[in-house]
Amino acid sequence: MNQMEPPSIRVSEIFGPTIQGEGVLIGLPTVFVRTGGCDYRCSWCDSLHAVDNRFRSDWQAMTVEQIWDQVRALSGGEPLTVSLSGGNPAIQPLGELIEFGHREGYRFALETQGSVARDWFSTLDTLVLSPKPPSSQMSTDWARFEACLAAAQGRPLTVLKLAVFDDEDYAYAKDAAARYPHLPIYLQPGNHTPPSPDTDDVIIDITGVMRRMDWLVNKVTHDRWFEARVLPQLHVLLWGNTRGV
Amino acid sequence: MNQMEPPSIRVSEIFGPTIQGEGVLIGLPTVFVRTGGCDYRCSWCDSLHAVDNRFRSDWQAMTVEQIWDQVRALSGGEPLTVSLSGGNPAIQPLGELIEFGHREGYRFALETQGSVARDWFSTLDTLVLSPKPPSSQMSTDWARFEACLAAAQGRPLTVLKLAVFDDEDYAYAKDAAARYPHLPIYLQPGNHTPPSPDTDDVIIDITGVMRRMDWLVNKVTHDRWFEARVLPQLHVLLWGNTRGV
Numbered sequence: 001m002n003q004m005e006p007p008s009i010r011v012s013e014i015f016g017p018t019i020q021g022e023g024v025l026i027g028l029p030t031v032f033v034r035t036g037g038c039d040y041r042c043s044w045c046d047s048l049h050a051v052d053n054r055f056r057s058d059w060q061a062m063t064v065e066q067i068w069d070q071v072r073a074l075s076g077g078e079p080l081t082v083s084l085s086g087g088n089p090a091i092q093p094l095g096e097l098i099e100f101g102h103r104e105g106y107r108f109a110l111e112t113q114g115s116v117a118r119d120w121f122s123t124l125d126t127l128v129l130s131p132k133p134p135s136s137q138m139s140t141d142w143a144r145f146e147a148c149l150a151a152a153q154g155r156p157l158t159v160l161k162l163a164v165f166d167d168e169d170y171a172y173a174k175d176a177a178a179r180y181p182h183l184p185i186y187l188q189p190g191n192h193t194p195p196s197p198d199t200d201d202v203i204i205d206i207t208g209v210m211r212r213m214d215w216l217v218n219k220v221t222h223d224r225w226f227e228a229r230v231l232p233q234l235h236v237l238l239w240g241n242t243r244g245v
Numbered sequence: 246m247n248q249m250e251p252p253s254i255r256v257s258e259i260f261g262p263t264i265q266g267e268g269v270l271i272g273l274p275t276v277f278v279r280t281g282g283c284d285y286r287c288s289w290c291d292s293l294h295a296v297d298n299r300f301r302s303d304w305q306a307m308t309v310e311q312i313w314d315q316v317r318a319l320s321g322g323e324p325l326t327v328s329l330s331g332g333n334p335a336i337q338p339l340g341e342l343i344e345f346g347h348r349e350g351y352r353f354a355l356e357t358q359g360s361v362a363r364d365w366f367s368t369l370d371t372l373v374l375s376p377k378p379p380s381s382q383m384s385t386d387w388a389r390f391e392a393c394l395a396a397a398q399g400r401p402l403t404v405l406k407l408a409v410f411d412d413e414d415y416a417y418a419k420d421a422a423a424r425y426p427h428l429p430i431y432l433q434p435g436n437h438t439p440p441s442p443d444t445d446d447v448i449i450d451i452t453g454v455m456r457r458m459d460w461l462v463n464k465v466t467h468d469r470w471f472e473a474r475v476l477p478q479l480h481v482l483l484w485g486n487t488r489g490v
Contacts, residue, residue, distance in 0.1 A: 016466075017469075017471065018462065018466060019462050019465075019474075026271065026476065027271075028474050029465060029471045029473070075471070076469050079471070080469075080471035081471070210482070213483060220264075221262040224320070224323040226323060226325035226326070229272035230264050231271065231479075234476075237477075237482065238455055238459060
């Protein structure tokens with residue numbers, strides 16, 4: 001082969017527009033580009049189809065142009081926010097895609113655990129850093145996390161988002177907030193009924209999600225943690241764990 | 246009487262902290278000061294106990310100090326966001342309360358339909374203007390609405406929030422957004438099952454709320470109205486129409 005290969009991005013799915021279901025951009029019409037592959041393997045992962053190598057054959061290696069054709073078609077060419085999620089989208093080469101989309105007026109939000117820093121983080125519009133609490137069975141390398149913050153250079157709107165399943169997770173969230181008091185923080189109750197990657201839909205325990213949301217609101221208010229915002233995953237409440245919405 | 250009366254504020258209820266259930270501050274721990282009395286009478290009002298004169302005897306005339314004692318006690322003296330709602334809180338003299346709270350580091354959000362302008366709007370941290378769509382049976386005086394914006398002097402974070410019950414309301418929301426393209430806009434599906442003011446709790450039609458939320462998300466995305474944020478009333482989903490949460 002004497003031809004230069006364009007950098008290719010491993011994509012699990014592209015869908016939307018639908019509203020962002022969680023965190024700082026909750027409610028905002030969004031097209032999602034979900035990349036395949038992750039350096040983490042959280043015990044309660046709700047996107048195993050984009051994480052587990054067993055689904056690798058479902059992921060497509062795509063060029064920036066191929067991805068952009070789909071995003072443009074889904075949004076009718078009308079600029080909107082593109083959410084880059086995964087898996088861990090930071091392990092893919094996304095800098096060129098962001099540059100490409102910006103030229104047409106699109107905006108980009110990236111959601112990552114903060115384990116891999118990329119210099120293109122500074123070109124994002126929104127960076128959601130979502131360190132994983134103890135219940136995930138993962139452990140956080142705070143030096144790598146700092147590297148992500150440093151890579152962002154304070155340019156994108158940068159926020160913390162933490163899933164909270166139990167008291168230990170809550171303590172971890174408080175610690176994370178104390179480390180980065182300048183970052184807005186979003187808490188969300190854990191979803192104990194993530195979809196199996198082999199099905200497109202499962203019945204989820206809405207009552208349980210609501211109960212844990214209530215628990216978390218009480219915890220935060222009794223604790224007088226008045227800077228934290230507590231939000232459920234709206235897409236789960238609205239559409240269960242159905243994929244592609 | 247030769248003594249000067251302190252200005253008194255008509256209060257329907259003071260409660261919290263709980264999370265803000267809707268709009269731009271959704272999820273944020275908040276103490277609510279709900280004033281009594283309104284110049285509107287929306288067909289689907291969800292706060293009739295603070296609107297209908299028949300409940301006037303439940304409203305208390307309170308001084309700034311009396312209100313502040315309660316807010317301070319509820320929040321344990323820890324500064325947080327106070328939501329001034331109603332009724333229409335703009336018909337009460339709230340400037341001094343805001344000044345008082347600011348001195349202790351509290352923040353203030355006001356929620357009003359935009360029918361009465363006050364010079365103290367400019368001292369707010371957040372101004373939520375919520376013009377009422379046709380289904381309310383009210384009509385909007387846009388000149389008065391403009392006066393509210395002018396009073397704010399661009400100082401608070403100012404946003405539009407619109408309830409949408411049907412297609413006509415949706416068209417009204419689009420018109421409002423077109424009038425003020427610089428203001429962020431939040432849409433929320435209407436709640437057809439507001440609480441009766443005579444009860445503290447009613448069963449609400451969660452399925453109906455979810456269906457209308459889904460309808461509104463589809464409407465906005467098919468229309469490519471990508472600046473609008475669509476959010477349900479979280480407090481209704483979480484706690485039904487129970488008062489005081």
